[in-house]
Amino acid sequence: MTTIRITGGEWNGRGVRVPVTAAVRPTLARVRQSLFGILREEMRGNGVLDCYAGSGVLGFEALSRGATHVTFIERNPKCLAAIAESMRSFEAETKCRIIRGDVLHALRTYGSELRGIGIAFIDPPYGTVPLRQIADVLEEIAVPTLVIEHERREDINLLGSSYAEARRVDFGQTVLSILRQDREKE
Secondary structure, three states: EOOOOOOOOOOOEEEEEEEEOOOOOOOOOOHHHHHHOHHHHHHHEEEEEEEEEOOOOOHHHHHHHHEEEEEEEEEOOOHHHHHHHHHHHHHHHHEEEEEEEHHHHHHHHHHHHHOOOEEEOOOOOOOOOOOOHHHHHHHHHHEEEEEEEEOOOOOOOOOOOOEEEEEEEEEEEEEEEEEEHHHOOO
């Protein structure tokens, strides 16, 4: 296992465990710094959902910067072990929940328990997941803000959903799309 560092907040500089596996592509430090700079005010006091959690770095970074709690959804056993190890290292067991399994299935199964989440991070293996279906379930759960990390060439068109792109930040081939619920469509 290796580590990557938290870039700000209470745990700035502390390490998050990362399993050595091709299944994990941790969000780069400069991307995280930009993202959490944009979400600075929104992060405080909100619960966070880290879909396709991998190492869990987005969720731990959110906790470090003022999120009240985080729910990690992941199915890879090595990633789950790394998240649990980081959780113990940060002594954050009371602020974290881990759901093992497929994201879409987990959202449908635990949706009512996830109500009240303010921000959902969606950082799947590029081009491999049904983003529209995931957005539809998050819309039912009433998550107001989605952050999708994707490849520049990947179309994340959610036409017809209540989400509209509020901001897009490009980092070479990696793009962050921040979507917010469009209240007029509800």
